[in-house]
Amino acid sequence: MTGNAGGRLSRYGLRFVALLYLAALLLAPIGVALVKTFDEGIGEVITQVTKPDAVHALKLSLITVIIAVPLNTIFGIAAAHVVVRTNFRFKWAVNALIDMPFAVSPVVIGLALILVYGTGGWFGADLASMGIQVIFSTPGIVMAVVFVSLPFVAREVIPVMQEIGTDQETAAETLGAGPWQTFRSITLPAIRWGVTYGIVLTTARALGEFGAVTVVSGNISGETQTLPLYVSKQFETFNSVGAYSASLILAILALGTLLTMNLLRRKED
Amino acid sequence: MNAIAENLKTVSHGIEVREVNKEFGDFQALKDVDLIVPDGSMTALLGPSGSGKSTLLRTIAGLEVPTTGQVFIGGEDQAKKPVRTRNVGFVFQHYAAFKHMTVFDNIAFGLKVRKWDKQKTRDRVTELIDLVQLTGLAKRYPSQLSGGQRQRMALARALAVEPSVLLLDEPFGALDAKVRKDLRTWLRRLHDEVHVTTIFVTHDQEEAMDIAQQIVVMNEGQIEQTGSATELYDQPANEFVMGFVGEVNSLDGKLVRPHDTEILPAPTPGAVEVEIDRVVRLGFSGRVEMLTVPEKKEVWAQLTRSELETLNLESGTKAYVRPRPDAVTKEDTGALDDAFKEENPAIHKPTSVEPGLPV
Amino acid sequence: MEAGLTKGLVVTYLSLIVLIPLAAIAAKAFSDGPGHFWDAVSQPQSVAALKLTVICSLVVVLINAVMGTLIAWVLVRDEFPGKGIVNSVIDLPFALPTIVASLTLLTLYGNDSPIGIHAAYTKYAVIIALLFVTLPFVVRAVQPLLLSLDRDMESAAESLGAGKLRIFTRIIFPNLLPGIAAGVALAFARALGEFGALVLISGNVPYKTEAASVFIRGQIESDNVVGAAAVSVVLLVISMVMLAFVNLVQKWGLRHDR
Numbered sequence: 059m060t061g062n063a064g065g066r067l068s069r070y071g072l073r074f075v076a077l078l079y080l081a082a083l084l085l086a087p088i089g090v091a092l093v094k095t096f097d098e099g100i101g102e103v104i105t106q107v108t109k110p111d112a113v114h115a116l117k118l119s120l121i122t123v124i125i126a127v128p129l130n131t132i133f134g135i136a137a138a139h140v141v142v143r144t145n146f147r148f149k150w151a152v153n154a155l156i157d158m159p160f161a162v163s164p165v166v167i168g169l170a171l172i173l174v175y176g177t178g179g180w181f182g183a184d185l186a187s188m189g190i191q192v193i194f195s196t197p198g199i200v201m202a203v204v205f206v207s208l209p210f211v212a213r214e215v216i217p218v219m220q221e222i223g224t225d226q227e228t229a230a231e232t233l234g235a236g237p238w239q240t241f242r243s244i245t246l247p248a249i250r251w252g253v254t255y256g257i258v259l260t261t262a263r264a265l266g267e268f269g270a271v272t273v274v275s276g277n278i279s280g281e282t283q284t285l286p287l288y289v290s291k292q293f294e295t296f297n298s299v300g301a302y303s304a305s306l307i308l309a310i311l312a313l314g315t316l317l318t319m320n321l322l323r324r325k326e327d
Numbered sequence: 328m329n330a331i332a333e334n335l336k337t338v339s340h341g342i343e344v345r346e347v348n349k350e351f352g353d354f355q356a357l358k359d360v361d362l363i364v365p366d367g368s369m370t371a372l373l374g375p376s377g378s379g380k381s382t383l384l385r386t387i388a389g390l391e392v393p394t395t396g397q398v399f400i401g402g403e404d405q406a407k408k409p410v411r412t413r414n415v416g417f418v419f420q421h422y423a424a425f426k427h428m429t430v431f432d433n434i435a436f437g438l439k440v441r442k443w444d445k446q447k448t449r450d451r452v453t454e455l456i457d458l459v460q461l462t463g464l465a466k467r468y469p470s471q472l473s474g475g476q477r478q479r480m481a482l483a484r485a486l487a488v489e490p491s492v493l494l495l496d497e498p499f500g501a502l503d504a505k506v507r508k509d510l511r512t513w514l515r516r517l518h519d520e521v522h523v524t525t526i527f528v529t530h531d532q533e534e535a536m537d538i539a540q541q542i543v544v545m546n547e548g549q550i551e552q553t554g555s556a557t558e559l560y561d562q563p564a565n566e567f568v569m570g571f572v573g574e575v576n577s578l579d580g581k582l583v584r585p586h587d588t589e590i591l592p593a594p595t596p597g598a599v600e601v602e603i604d605r606v607v608r609l610g611f612s613g614r615v616e617m618l619t620v621p622e623k624k625e626v627w628a629q630l631t632r633s634e635l636e637t638l639n640l641e642s643g644t645k646a647y648v649r650p651r652p653d654a655v656t657k658e659d660t661g662a663l664d665d666a667f668k669e670e671n672p673a674i675h676k677p678t679s680v681e682p683g684l685p686v
Numbered sequence: 687m688e689a690g691l692t693k694g695l696v697v698t699y700l701s702l703i704v705l706i707p708l709a710a711i712a713a714k715a716f717s718d719g720p721g722h723f724w725d726a727v728s729q730p731q732s733v734a735a736l737k738l739t740v741i742c743s744l745v746v747v748l749i750n751a752v753m754g755t756l757i758a759w760v761l762v763r764d765e766f767p768g769k770g771i772v773n774s775v776i777d778l779p780f781a782l783p784t785i786v787a788s789l790t791l792l793t794l795y796g797n798d799s800p801i802g803i804h805a806a807y808t809k810y811a812v813i814i815a816l817l818f819v820t821l822p823f824v825v826r827a828v829q830p831l832l833l834s835l836d837r838d839m840e841s842a843a844e845s846l847g848a849g850k851l852r853i854f855t856r857i858i859f860p861n862l863l864p865g866i867a868a869g870v871a872l873a874f875a876r877a878l879g880e881f882g883a884l885v886l887i888s889g890n891v892p893y894k895t896e897a898a899s900v901f902i903r904g905q906i907e908s909d910n911v912v913g914a915a916a917v918s919v920v921l922l923v924i925s926m927v928m929l930a931f932v933n934l935v936q937k938w939g940l941r942h943d944r
Contacts, residue, residue: 155700155704165899165902169902173710226423319774
C-alpha cells in the first residue's frame with residue numbers, strides 16, 4: 059500500500075483498529091488491574107504475598123513446574139524423534155494423542171485423572187494399597203499439569219527436526235558416532251532453540267494451569283493449593299487485595315516468560 | 328566382462344558387490360547387482376534418476392541393508408557391520424555440514440569419536456584443511472562458506488578418519504557449472520594424491536568420463552555395462568548405454584552416432600530422406616541439422632570441414648542419410664525414450680509427517 | 687536413541703497420561719447405558735451450557751478470524767514505532783495464567799468498572815474472556831504465511847489491472863486461508879474447553895452464563911460424575927472434529943506446494 063492518500067488512510071485505519079483492539083483486550087485490563095493492586099499501598103501487597111498460605115502456594119507451584127517441565131521436555135524430544143524419524147502403523151495415533159491436550163478442556167482432564175487415579179478409579183484402589191495418594195495431593199496436581207502442558211515441546215521440536223532432515227545424523231553415523239553420541243553432538247544442538255522455546259511455553263502453562271488442578275487438588279489452603287488456586291480462593295473470600303497481589307507474582311513470572319520467548323524468537327532468526 | 332574387471336578378480340582389496348537385490352516395498356531398487364571396484368581406483372556410477380545408483384552407493388556404505396546379496400570391502404563381508412564401524416568416508420550431495428560446528432570441528436568430528444588425542448587431532452585436521460584448500464577458514468561456520476567450500480569441507484571430514492573407501496553421492500550436484508568443473512578436476516588430482524578407493528554417483532556423463540577410470544552405467548536397478556569411457560562409447564553393450572553415453576540419432580529403427588551418420592546427395596537403398604534445416608560450421612568440423620521426411624524427426628550429423636565443402640549443403644534442400652558402413656549401431660526399440668520420458672522420481676525414504684500445528 | 691526403547695517410552699507415557707484417562711471418561715459416560723448418557727446430555731441445564739459454549743466460541747472465532755488477520759497484516763506490512771513491543775504483547779495470553787486474565791478483565795469490565803462498562807456476569811463477559819485467551823492463535827498462524835507471501839504476485843496482479851480489493855480477495859486471502867482456518871480451529875478448541883478465564887467473570891449463572899466446562903466442574907462437585915463425564919464426551923467429540931479439520935485444512939493448504 060504505497061503513496062497515495064487513500065492508501066495512507068487505509069493503512070492508518072488498519073493500524074488504529076488493530077492497536078485499539080489490543081489495547082481494549084489486553085493492555086487496558088492489565089493496566090487497570092495493576093493500579094488496583096497498589097490501591098492500598100505497596101506495603102499491603104508485600105504483607106499479602108508473604109502470608110504463609112501464599113508462600114506455600116507459590117512453593118507448590120514451583121515444585122510442580124520443577125517436576126512437570128523436565129518430564130515433558132524429555133517426552134517431547136523423544137516423541138518428536140518417534141514422530142519424525144520412525145515409521146510404524148499407529149504413528150497417526152501417537153500424533154493425535156500428542157495434540158489431545160490442546161483439544162480437551164482442563165476440567166475434563168481433571169475429571170479423567172480422578173476416574174483413573176482417584177479412590178473409586180481404575181488404579182485408585184491399587185495405588186492406595188501401596189500407600190500412594192494421587193488425587194487431592196501433589197502427584198495428582200503434577201499429573202494434571204503434565205497433561206495440559208504435554209504437547210508444547212513436541213510441537214516445537216517436530217518441525218525443527220523435519221527441517222534439519224537426516225543428512226547430518228547420517229553423516230555422523232558414517233564417521234563412526236553411535237546413536238547416543240549422534241543425538242548429543244548433532245541432533246540436540248540443532249534442535250536446541252526449539253526445545254528451549256517449548257520449555258518456556260511448558261513452564262508458562264504449568265505455572266498458570268487452573269482448571270485441571272482445581273478438579274484434582276481439592277483446593278486445600280496451605281496444602282494442595284497452587285498459586286492460581288490461591289488467587290481464586292482469595293477472590294471468593296473477598297480478599298481482593300490478596301488476589302491481586304498473588305496475581306502480580308504470576309504476572310511477573312508471565313512477563314519473564316514473554317521476554318524469554320522474544321529473546322528466543324530473535325535467536326532463531 | 329571387461330579388461331579392468333578381469334584384472335581385478337585377482338585383487339583382494341577394493342569393493343565387491345555380489346548379487347545384491349534391494350526392495351522398498353513393491354519397488355525393486357536394485358536387481359542382481361554384481362560389481363567389482365579395484366583397490367585405489369576411481370569409479371563412477373552413472374545413470375538417470377531412479378536408476379538405483381544412489382541406492383547401490385548407500386548399500387555399500389551400510390546406509391541401506393540389501394534385501395539379498397553381499398557387500399565386501401577389502402575382502403571382508405560387511406553384512407553384520409553397521410555403518411559406523413565400516414570405516415567408509417561418505418560425502419553427501421547437500422554436504423550434510425554440521426551447521427553448529429566450525430570447519431575445524433566438522434573435520435575433527437570423526438577423530439573425536441575415535442578418541443584421538445588433542446594434539447594429533449589438531450595436526451591431522453590442519454593437514455586436511457590445507458589439502459582441501461580451506462587454509463585460514465578453520466574457524467568459519469558452514470553458513471559462512473560457499474557451496475564449493477562446504478563440499479570440500481565435507482570431503483575433508485570424510486577423509487579425516489582414513490576411510491578404507493570414499494563414497495560420494497552426487498558430490499557436485501548442488502553446485503553451479505563452473506564450480507562443478509573446477510571441483511571435479513580438483514577431486515581427480517586429490518585422488519592421485521590419496522589413492523583411496525573411490526566411488527561417486529553422478530547423472531552427468533561428462534563428469535563420469537572426465538574423472539572416472541571405470542564407469543558403471545545403471546538403469547532401472549540394473550547394471551547395463553561396466554567399462555572405461557572409451558569402451559562405453561565405442562562398444563556400448565546395448566541400446567540404453569549407447570543412448571545414455573554420447574549423442575545418438577534414430578535412423579530407420581537404428582541408433583547411430585552423429586559422427587557415424589553419412590549424408591548422401593542422391594537416393595540410395597537403406598538411406599532415409601531428409602530436409603536440411605541448418606548447417607553450422609564450428610572451426611574444423613561442423614554439424615548439419617536435418618528433419619526426416621515426412622515425420623519431421625530431428626537428425627544431425629557431425630562432419631569434417633572438407634566433407635561439408637564437398638557436399639555443399641543448403642537449408643531447405645533434400646538429402647539422404649544412413650549409418651556409415653563401419654558404424655556402431657543398436658536396434659531402436661523405443662525403450663530409451665521410455666526411460667527419459669517420465670522423470671523417474673528418485674527413491675526417497677519418507678522422513679516427514681504432516682506439518683505441526685502452530686502454537 | 688534406541689528406536690524401539692524410545693517408541694516404547696513415548697507410547698507408555700502417552701497412555702498413562704492421556705489415553706487411559708480419556709478412555710476412562712468415555713467408559714464412565716456410558717457406564718449406566720446409552721440411555722442414561724443421553725439423559726445426562728439432553729437435560730436442560732447441560733443443553734444450555736453446551737449451547738452457550740458453542741455459540742460463544744463461534745462468535746469468538748469469527749471475531750478472531752477478522753481481527754487476527756488484521757493484526758497479523760498490521761504487524762507484517764505496516765511500520766510504526768513500538769511495533770516490536772506490540773508483536774511481543776500478542777503472546778501475553780499464552781504467558782499469563784488464565785485466572786489472572788479473568789481477574790484483570792473483571793477489574794475493567796466488572797461492576798466496579800472505572801469506565802462504566804458492566805459486562806461481568808453476562809454472555810458478553812464470556813465472549814470477552816474467550817477473546818482474550820484465544821487472541822494469539824490466528825495472529826500467529828497467519829503471520830508466517832504473510833511473511834513468506836511472494837509480493838511479486840501482488841505486483842503482477844496490479845500490473846494486470848487488479849484493484850486493491852481484488853488483489854486482497856483473489857491473491858492474498860486465498861494464500862492466508864489455510865493459516866486462518868488452522869488458527870480458527872485451534873482457537874475454537876481452546877474456547878470450547880476454557881475454564882480459568884471464565885470462572886471469575888462469567889458469574890456461572892445456570893442457563894445464562896454457565897459454560898460447559900464450568901457446568902462439568904459443578905457436576906463433579908455435586909457428585910454427578912456420570913453426568914459430568916457425559917458432557918465431557920460431547921465436548922471431546924466436538925474438539926476432536928475441530929482438530930481433524932485443522933489437519934485437513936493444512937493438507938489442503940499445502941496442496942500447491944508439492
